[in-house]
Amino acid sequence: MNVSITIDGKKIDCDFSKTVIQVAQENGTSIPHFCWHPSLSVSGNCRMCLVDVGMPKRNREGQIEVDANGNPITQFMPKLAIACSTQVADGMVVETKSDKIINAREAVMEFILINHPLDCPICDEAGECKLQDYAYKHSVGESRFEFEKVQKPKRVAIGKNVMLDNERCIMCSRCIRFCDEIVKEPSLVFSERGDNVTLTTFPGTSLDNSYSMNTIDLCPVGALTSKDFRFKARVWDMSFTDSICVGCSRGCNTTVGVRNNEILRLTPRLNENVNSYWMCDDGRLNTFEFVNKNRIKQPMIKRDGKFSECEWDEAISKTISELKRFSPSEILVIGSPFATNEDNFLLKKFAKQVLKTENICFFNHIVEGNKDELLILEDKTPNSFALKEFGFGNGNNFLQMISEKKIRAVYLLEDNIATDETIVNLLSNVDFIVTHSPNLNATTQIASVVFSSSTYAEKNGTLTNFEGRVQRIRPSVATLEHDRALDGFAMSRLDQFGAHNDRWTKGEKRDARSSWKIILNVANGFGAKWKYNTAEDVFKEICLNVKSFENMSYAKISNKGLLLKKMEMYV
Amino acid sequence: MIKKQIRKNDLNFFQRTYITEIFKGLSLTFRKIFQKKFTRQYPEEKWNPPISFRGRPVLVQEKNGTERCVACMLCARVCPALAIEIQADETFEYSKERYPKKFEINMLRCIFCGFCEEVCPEEAIVMSQEFELVFSSQDEAIFGKDKLLIPKEKLQNRLEFLRQYR
Numbered sequence: 001m002n003v004s005i006t007i008d009g010k011k012i013d014c015d016f017s018k019t020v021i022q023v024a025q026e027n028g029t030s031i032p033h034f035c036w037h038p039s040l041s042v043s044g045n046c047r048m049c050l051v052d053v054g055m056p057k058r059n060r061e062g063q064i065e066v067d068a069n070g071n072p073i074t075q076f077m078p079k080l081a082i083a084c085s086t087q088v089a090d091g092m093v094v095e096t097k098s099d100k101i102i103n104a105r106e107a108v109m110e111f112i113l114i115n116h117p118l119d120c121p122i123c124d125e126a127g128e129c130k131l132q133d134y135a136y137k138h139s140v141g142e143s144r145f146e147f148e149k150v151q152k153p154k155r156v157a158i159g160k161n162v163m164l165d166n167e168r169c170i171m172c173s174r175c176i177r178f179c180d181e182i183v184k185e186p187s188l189v190f191s192e193r194g195d196n197v198t199l200t201t202f203p204g205t206s207l208d209n210s211y212s213m214n215t216i217d218l219c220p221v222g223a224l225t226s227k228d229f230r231f232k233a234r235v236w237d238m239s240f241t242d243s244i245c246v247g248c249s250r251g252c253n254t255t256v257g258v259r260n261n262e263i264l265r266l267t268p269r270l271n272e273n274v275n276s277y278w279m280c281d282d283g284r285l286n287t288f289e290f291v292n293k294n295r296i297k298q299p300m301i302k303r304d305g306k307f308s309e310c311e312w313d314e315a316i317s318k319t320i321s322e323l324k325r326f327s328p329s330e331i332l333v334i335g336s337p338f339a340t341n342e343d344n345f346l347l348k349k350f351a352k353q354v355l356k357t358e359n360i361c362f363f364n365h366i367v368e369g370n371k372d373e374l375l376i377l378e379d380k381t382p383n384s385f386a387l388k389e390f391g392f393g394n395g396n397n398f399l400q401m402i403s404e405k406k407i408r409a410v411y412l413l414e415d416n417i418a419t420d421e422t423i424v425n426l427l428s429n430v431d432f433i434v435t436h437s438p439n440l441n442a443t444t445q446i447a448s449v450v451f452s453s454s455t456y457a458e459k460n461g462t463l464t465n466f467e468g469r470v471q472r473i474r475p476s477v478a479t480l481e482h483d484r485a486l487d488g489f490a491m492s493r494l495d496q497f498g499a500h501n502d503r504w505t506k507g508e509k510r511d512a513r514s515s516w517k518i519i520l521n522v523a524n525g526f527g528a529k530w531k532y533n534t535a536e537d538v539f540k541e542i543c544l545n546v547k548s549f550e551n552m553s554y555a556k557i558s559n560k561g562l563l564l565k566k567m568e569m570y571v
Numbered sequence: 572m573i574k575k576q577i578r579k580n581d582l583n584f585f586q587r588t589y590i591t592e593i594f595k596g597l598s599l600t601f602r603k604i605f606q607k608k609f610t611r612q613y614p615e616e617k618w619n620p621p622i623s624f625r626g627r628p629v630l631v632q633e634k635n636g637t638e639r640c641v642a643c644m645l646c647a648r649v650c651p652a653l654a655i656e657i658q659a660d661e662t663f664e665y666s667k668e669r670y671p672k673k674f675e676i677n678m679l680r681c682i683f684c685g686f687c688e689e690v691c692p693e694e695a696i697v698m699s700q701e702f703e704l705v706f707s708s709q710d711e712a713i714f715g716k717d718k719l720l721i722p723k724e725k726l727q728n729r730l731e732f733l734r735q736y737r
């Protein structure tokens with residue numbers, strides 16, 4: 001049922017089940033709030049969202065009274081009401097900007113700040129803190145409180161990944177409601193009363209669910225901080241780039257925080273169709289370490305059992321001369337569910353048109369039982385859907401051929417397949433293995449040529465998640481392939497104004513390339529004459545050749561993703 | 572109106588000998604010789620700047636040997652020349668939570684504006700009286716904690732001077 005309300009003089013038609021704060025936000029009026037969150041239940045305890053609410057005045061007969069000009073007279077409630085729990089009603093009039101409300105907000109801020117410590121200089125939240133922002137926007141800027149503030153425990157490790165500073169807590173209860181309502185593992189609670197209220201875990205438990213770190217993002221202040229990120233950097237020194245988590249096939253939307261060409265933090269980014277506001281702790285903590293550490297910095301060739309770094313041309317010509325020794329049916333091409341659509345598509349084209357082999361497959365990485373109702377999925381790769389879509393076979397079907405020595409050469413995209421002894425033994429039957437890899441691992445150990453490839457944080461491309469949603473990744477870490485300024489990366493203040501000889505612009509830049517580009521170089525070495533300048537060129541070809549990608553483009557995918565054609569009816 | 576420039580060719584013979592000009596100049600020299608002297612024999616004769624002077628920024632070292640600084644990076648943020656680089660870290664040893672694991676000022680970038688001193692919430696960075704800075708390479712100009720930390724007692728004057736304006 002639709003009702004009509006007026007917010008700050010603007011008439012709005014909306015659904016009657018909504019609250020004033022929702023309707024206001026949807027229509028471009030932001031009402032300051034701490035405890036309300038679109039995904040959590042209404043708690044109404046911070047009182048920051050106070051507004052003036054009125055209804056048309058009616059006479060005894062129930063008719064709306066009008067003034068001399070014929071306009072209906074509004075009768076406001078005697079007290080201000082909180083917008084987050086006031087449901088809209090037909091004819092309702094809401095004021096959000098009058099002096100009365102500004103005064104009320106200033107009073108609420110003054111109360112909240114009474115016991116808030118002057119911690120901003122040492123608080124990780126500073127720069128992205130709601131309380132700090134509101135202190136500028138909605139507060140008088142001076143305290144009249146002359147007594148000692150209440151002291152509470154600081155630096156309480158309430159969970160494996162989360163640190164609590166009780167003095168900074170403004171008792172909004174967002175973190176409590178998140179555990180109760182979203183994760184459904186209640187673990188936090190308030191104890192004590194009045195100004196002694198303290199956030200605490202249930203006796204003998206700690207905040208250790210798989211999503212605990214979302215409370216850090218939810219916390220409007222710096223009461224909950226990440227143990228991992230703690231004190232690593234100020235937010236204003238980092239650049240932020242939209243990306244996708246590669247921890248599992250959900251493909252949670254993320255924001256990558258980079259300083260000095262090093263990833264310091266991943267945070268979830270809102271996408272109602274994929275991950276809402278959340279991401280799991282594993283994804284947040286374990287998917288950027290391999291970008292920063294243990295990298296292959298340059299192509300390598302194995303000579304007499306030892307790797308030596310070499311130039312790209314050398315590694316490419318070595319690969320070509322080796323591959324030419326085998327007949328097409330002896331070559332196996334293995335795609336990677338960790339690489340992008342573009343990488344895998346070009347790999348398949350390379351296999352079919354250049355190597356002329358039909359042996360094209362990939363390996364799944366399923367961890368059985370490791371899933372839950374919220375986000376985490378068993379398939380621990382971000383792009384297996386696309387490989388099936390492109391017609392890559394199941395890798396296990398080719399193991400037999402390897403053991404029978406029918407396969408003598410393997411071209412492998414970024415995937416550490418030699419994780420157990422049986423596969424290592426099997427692969428020892430193969431004469432020549434060439435692999436792309438960003439990191440040193442068991443598989444690169446047994447390869448003959450290793451191309452240093454870019455990680456998801458260093459290239460443009462798309463990934464297709466478990467339900468067939470194609471999502472964009474963009475580079476946030478510079479390699480020799482991409483320049484931060486020239487290639488339009490997100491730039492922090494330090495990136496913009498630092499000179500080349502400043503130490504903080506000297507973060508390591510590896511000589512890595514996007515996999516599709518390496519495949520392009522190898523194919524052209526075989527005389528293929530392919531012309532792709534960007535990942536987008538490859539994507540355009542995917543859209544022309546793969547039915548379910550029809551009519552897609554990077555522009556249409558933008559930062560919310562796009563469902564594959566054939567999947568649209570299922571969702 | 573632009574004054575017409577006089578070129579050598581425009582001068583007559585007498586003017587070209589410069590004799591009058593030389594005597595004019597020498598008379599000034601002789602007059603000044605007997606007046607009060609303003610120059611000093613630097614560097615033999617040192618100059619002690621007034622307390623309001625902004626010399627190189629230094630960090631205040633507490634009695635226990637640690638810096639006052641809590642690595643809030645406000646000075647690094649406000650520094651118009653981007654001279655300051657800090658890496659914070661957590662500490663459990665002192666009453667504070669964080670400290671600067673690395674604190675470097677690039678003295679080739681510093682313009683001695685004093686903004687860092689003004690913004691610091693801890694009175695941890697102050698402008699010293701030191702103005703003699705010599706480096707022989709770019710790297711030498713980057714002062715780490717070893718060069719920046721100065722015991723509090725030595726900075727007492729400046730700290731008291733700052734108090735007047737708080």
Ligand code: SF4
Nearest residue numbers: 120123126129221222
């Ligand atoms: S929570 Fe916000 S207001 Fe409080 S100390 Fe941290 S930055 Fe400042």
Ligand code: SF4
Nearest residue numbers: 169170172173175219
């Ligand atoms: S810790 Fe943060 S989210 Fe939790 S109640 Fe306190 S202020 Fe709210």
Ligand code: SF4
Nearest residue numbers: 650681682684685687
């Ligand atoms: S004096 Fe000015 S330029 Fe020098 S370090 Fe401080 S803020 Fe930067």
Ligand code: SF4
Nearest residue numbers: 640641643644646691
């Ligand atoms: S402003 Fe003061 S406390 Fe903050 S980092 Fe600079 S010197 Fe340290």
Ligand code: FES
Nearest residue numbers: 035044046047084
């Ligand atoms: S947002 Fe409405 S009371 Fe907190």
